[in-house]
Amino acid sequence: MTFTTRPTLQGTFGMVSSTHWLASQTAMGVLERGGNAFDAAVAAGFVLHVVEPHLNGPGGEVPAIVATVRDPAPRVLCGQGPAPAGATIAHFRSLGMALVPGSGPLAAVVPGAVDAWLLLLRDHGTLRLADVLEPAIGYAGAGHPLVGRVGETVAAVQSLFEEDWHTSAALWLRNGSPPMAGEMFANPAYARTLRRLVNAGRTVGADRETEIEAARRAWREGFVADAVDRFSRIPFQDSSGRPHAGLVTGADMAAYAASWEEPVTLDWHGYSVAKTGFWGQGPVLLETLSILDALDDPRGYEPATAAGIHAQVEALKLAFADREAWYGDGDVPGKLLLSAGYARDRAALISARASTELRPGRPGGAEPRLPARVVAGAARRAGLDATTGEPTVRADGVTRGDTCHLDVVDRWGNMISATPSGGWLQSSPTIPELGFPLGSRLQMFWLEEGLASSLAPGRRPRTTLSPTMVHRDGEPVLACGTPGGDQQDQWQLPFLLRHLVGGQSLQEAIDAPAWHTVSLPKSFYPRDMEPGVLVVEERLDRDVLAALRGYGHEVRLSGPWSLGRLCAVARDPGTGLLSAGANPRAMQGYACGR
Known part of the structure; x- marks a missing residue:
C-alpha cells in the first residue's frame, strides 16, 4: 500500500475539497443542513474571500464547471469580468505604456466573482441568500485565524501600503505591522457589505430567486457599483512606478452579468x-x-x-x-x-x-x-x-499572489469544480467602505493590435x-x-x-x-x-x-x-x-x- 500524507476520503453523503480548511468545512456544513453541492460551493466561495484574501477576493473572478442531477452534461459558469469601456490600447499608449501594469486600479477588469456565485445560487441552489452568506459574514465580522502567508504577503508590500495605498494600510497594518500567523483578524467593512446584500434581498420579496436578483442589482447597480465608481477615479501607484486612476465605472458594473456557456x-x-x-x-x-x-x-x-x-x-x-x-x-x-x-x-x-x-x-x-x-x-x-x-x-x-480552488459533490450526484482568483489584497488599494480591492486581470491583455488576446473594451482577458x-x-x-x-x-x-x-x-x-x-x-x-x-x-x-x-x-x-x-x-x-x-x-x- 502506497503511503499518502492523508487518506483518500470515501463515503456516500457528500465530499468537499478546497484550498482552505475553513472553506471546506463550511461547504460540508451546508451539505449537512440539507443544501446541495451548489449551495455548499457558494457558501465556501464567499468564505474563501475572507480567509484567503491574498489569493482571491470579491473584486476578482471565478470560472466554474457544473453538472446537475437534472442535466449531467457539463456547463461553464463564467464569472470572468471583461475589460471596461475605457480600456483601449490607445489609452494605455497615451500613458506611455507598452504593457498593462500588473497592479493598481488601472489593471482592473469588471469584477465577476460575486455575480457569478449569486447566479449559481439562483439557478441551481436551494437555500436562501442569508443562509449561504452567514458563514462568511461571521468570519469577516467576528474574525478568523489568519494563515501565515497572509501576513507574509502584507509584509512584502508594507512600504507601498504605508507610502501610497493608505486604505490598504488601514485594514492590514492596524498596529503598524503585518498580521501574525494565527492572529484573529476581522474585516468589518466586508461583513457590512455582505449584510447589505442580504438586506437588499429581504426588502423586495419572499421567494429566494427574487432575493438573489435584488442582491445582484445592489452589487451591479447599487451601493457597490457606486463605491467602485468613486474609488476608481483616484490615482494610486501601480507597478509601472507611477500613479494612475482606474477605468472601471458604475456603468461598466451595470453592463456586466455572469453567464452560462458550453464547455x-x-x-x-x-x-x-x-x-x-x-x-x-x-x-x-x-x-x-x-x-x-x-x-x-x-x-x-x-x-x-x-x-x-x-x-x-x-x-x-x-x-x-x-x-x-x-x-x-x-x-x-x-x-x-x-x-x-x-x-x-x-x-x-x-x-x-x-x-x-x-x-x-x-x-x-x-x-x-x-x-x-x-x-x-x-x-x-x-x-x-x-x-x-x-x-x-x-x-x-x-x-x-495566487488563486484558490474548490470542488464539491453531493449525495444526489451534483458536482462543481471552481477556481476563484483575483482581487488579491496586494493587487489594488482597498475600497474602504466595501472592505476589498479590485483585481488586476487586465494585465493579461497585450497592448498590440491584431492579436488573439489584444486589449479591447468588453473582451475577457485570456485568464489562466x-x-x-x-x-x-x-x-x-x-x-x-x-x-x-x-x-x-x-x-x-x-x-x-x-x-x-x-x-x-x-x-x-x-x-x-x-x-x-x-x-x-x-x-x-x-x-x-x-x-x-x-x-x-x-x-x-x-x-x-x-x-x-x-x-x-x-x-x-x-x-x-x-x-x-x-x-x-x-x-x-x-x-x-x-x-x-x-x-x-x-x-x-x-x-x-x-
Whole structure:
C-alpha cells in the first residue's frame, strides 16, 4: 500500500475539497443542513474571500464547471469580468505604456466573482441568500485565524501600503505591522457589505430567486457599483512606478452579468474532459492530451519516468505556444486545434531533445501571430514584484499572489469544480467602505493590435483559471483543479494521467512529485519567458532527474513539497461511492466528507 500524507476520503453523503480548511468545512456544513453541492460551493466561495484574501477576493473572478442531477452534461459558469469601456490600447499608449501594469486600479477588469456565485445560487441552489452568506459574514465580522502567508504577503508590500495605498494600510497594518500567523483578524467593512446584500434581498420579496436578483442589482447597480465608481477615479501607484486612476465605472458594473456557456470537451480514453472556452487557457490541457495520444507511445502517459515527463513537457510547450498565438475572447479555430490530424502534426515536432523555441502551429494553414515582445524574447526577471502576477511558486516554495480552488459533490450526484482568483489584497488599494480591492486581470491583455488576446473594451482577458470536470458514459465522475497561474493545467496533467490511466487514488495522484515548465511566455506582468527550464520537486528520483538533463532540460530543483495545490472530488455513478483528496502543500488545503 502506497503511503499518502492523508487518506483518500470515501463515503456516500457528500465530499468537499478546497484550498482552505475553513472553506471546506463550511461547504460540508451546508451539505449537512440539507443544501446541495451548489449551495455548499457558494457558501465556501464567499468564505474563501475572507480567509484567503491574498489569493482571491470579491473584486476578482471565478470560472466554474457544473453538472446537475437534472442535466449531467457539463456547463461553464463564467464569472470572468471583461475589460471596461475605457480600456483601449490607445489609452494605455497615451500613458506611455507598452504593457498593462500588473497592479493598481488601472489593471482592473469588471469584477465577476460575486455575480457569478449569486447566479449559481439562483439557478441551481436551494437555500436562501442569508443562509449561504452567514458563514462568511461571521468570519469577516467576528474574525478568523489568519494563515501565515497572509501576513507574509502584507509584509512584502508594507512600504507601498504605508507610502501610497493608505486604505490598504488601514485594514492590514492596524498596529503598524503585518498580521501574525494565527492572529484573529476581522474585516468589518466586508461583513457590512455582505449584510447589505442580504438586506437588499429581504426588502423586495419572499421567494429566494427574487432575493438573489435584488442582491445582484445592489452589487451591479447599487451601493457597490457606486463605491467602485468613486474609488476608481483616484490615482494610486501601480507597478509601472507611477500613479494612475482606474477605468472601471458604475456603468461598466451595470453592463456586466455572469453567464452560462458550453464547455470545450475532448473525448479521451473513454472519458470526456471538459474545460472552459478558448477565452481561457483551459483547452491547453485538452491539446496536450491530444498530442500525447498522437505520439502513439504508452511511455508518454507515465508521469514518473524521464521519458514520460519529457513527452508531456514537450507536448505542453506546443499547446502553450498555440495558446499564445490563437487563444482569446474572439474567433478561435478551436475544432482545428483539437483535431486528431492537427495533433499528429504537432506530435511530429517532439524529438529526444528538449525544445527551447516557441512553436505555434498553423491550424487550417493559417499563419500564427505572436506578440512582438514574445518574438523579441523577454529577458528573465532579476527579482519579484510582490504586487503583480498570480503566481507561481519560487524554488524555495514561497508563493506570491495566487488563486484558490474548490470542488464539491453531493449525495444526489451534483458536482462543481471552481477556481476563484483575483482581487488579491496586494493587487489594488482597498475600497474602504466595501472592505476589498479590485483585481488586476487586465494585465493579461497585450497592448498590440491584431492579436488573439489584444486589449479591447468588453473582451475577457485570456485568464489562466482552469477548473476541470471529467465525465464517463455521460455522467460526471471527477472534478479537480489547482491554483498556479500558467502552471494550473501543467499540474493537472500528471494528476489526471496518474488517476485516470494509472489507477492511482486521488490522494496518491495529488501527493506524487510535481513538475512544470516555464519555457513559455508568462501570462502576468512583465510577461517574460525562461526557455528550456523545467522546475521539478527535488524528491523526484535522482536517476529521473539525470535522464531529464540528458534530454536537454535545464532542470531547476524546487522544494520537496512546493508545486501545486490540487483539489479533487470523484463519484462512481454505478455505486454512488464518493471520494475526495486534497493537497498537503502549503499546509492549508483540506478535504472533508462522509
